[in-house]
């Protein structure tokens with residue numbers, strides 16, 4: 216059967232023409248993302264309502280598609296590239312990273328097996344070794360790339376479960392008279408650890424949160440005491456998750472002391488360095504990974520603070536055998552003659568298909584170089600310290616956590632009267648809402664020991680000192696004045 220409908224892809228000339236337009240759009244966007252409000256102002260449902268409910272029956276022109284991209288999609292974007300983006304962990308999809316992403320999309324290589332694109336597997340091995348060396352981690356760590364830290368930590372705990380309960384793969388955990396298992400992390404660990412514990416079938420109650428000290432670091436003595444108490448109740452420690460750079464305050468758990476506990480208790484040690492691990496690329500910050508060389512697994516996210524477009528999470532493991540034991544499964548149709556002599560990425564995780572993520576990281580590392588990366592990370596930390604110094608010097612504000620990296624936790628506390636915690640929460644929530652409505656900056660919040668705190672995170676390559684100054688100006692302007700009784704509406 217044949218008809219006269221076109222069957223092939225976009226023709227090469229059209230691709231070239233539209234491709235140039237798209238690159239021009241990106242270049243213009245990168246020139247000045249600050250011309251958009253940083254946080255999208257659309258109302259819930261607005262984007263959906265502006266689009267047809269069904270796909271078009273006939274193909275449309277790229278003109279029409281790009282027009283709707285600009286008219287409907289862009290207004291619904293919160294601009295993570297905006298120099299005033301200070302929320303969560305600020306990130307950058309850098310130029311070289313975006314170009315790498317484009318080439319990866321063009322190649323559309325799927326790296327499940329070595330033979331389905333040897334470069335996908337081998338470049339991943341190369342860049343993971345580069346990054347490991349840059350951070351000063353030993354060669355005993357083998358690397359594999361996943362999409363997110365959540366997925367990396369899930370694989371870490373699945374490998375830990377495999378190592379502790381070898382029969383789990385065949386027989387599961389239920390109805391076999393096994394002891395109860397426990398995973399430990401600090402009260403400030405990321406929620407991805409909770410999800411991982413749920414997903415590996417231990418149940419959420421199997422996660423025990425260890426109290427932190429006054430600087431939000433896990434207390435190793437409290438960890439040891441919790442394990443001892445659990446052991447007396449017949450509960451076996453399966454894994455401990457330490458964090459270097461916690462989500463709220465970027466505090467650093469005492470990994471060396473925690474590694475001692477894990478060695479004594481024969482528990483798997485996973486270290487979540489999703490945000491702050493890359494700081495170790497700077498020699499003066501190498502110490503933040505002290506003790507991490509003794510971990511069984513580590514995660515660091517180049518998509519957080521290493522200028523790599525989302526998503527790319529670097530997972531390192533010293534027990535790759537346990538990971539492969541947990542996940543390797545080769546059906547007949549995926550058998551190859553080179554198995555045994557090469558690495559097949561499908562053996563190292565739950566997913567079969569793999570994007571070619573290593574390409575963008577390779578381009579980022581080569582384009583900026585180690586010295587360029589150090590300079591940029593160092594500048595972000597300088598800007599955060601500068602902001603912290605303004606907070607410290609102002610009697611109407613207070614800082615609520617140390618600033619080891621590039622995140623500042625602070626709040627307004629206007630002088631001249633006593634405030635209850637409830638009042639301060641309302642006041643600072645109002646301040647945050649007004650700041651974010653400005654369109655010039657976007658900050659997020661957290662709670663520390665029950666106190667509502669604003670977070671300013673510097674991590675975008677387009678953020679310069681003038682943007683941080685402007686953020687402080689806006690904070691000052693949006694806060695109630697000293698001696699004020701009035702609550703923001």
Ligand code: PLP
Nearest residue numbers: 363364365405407461462487489
């Ligand atoms: N771990 C830490 C310490 C984090 O701060 C975050 C996110 O901010 C995550 C893990 C989760 O990262 P991802 O979005 O890559 O899953």
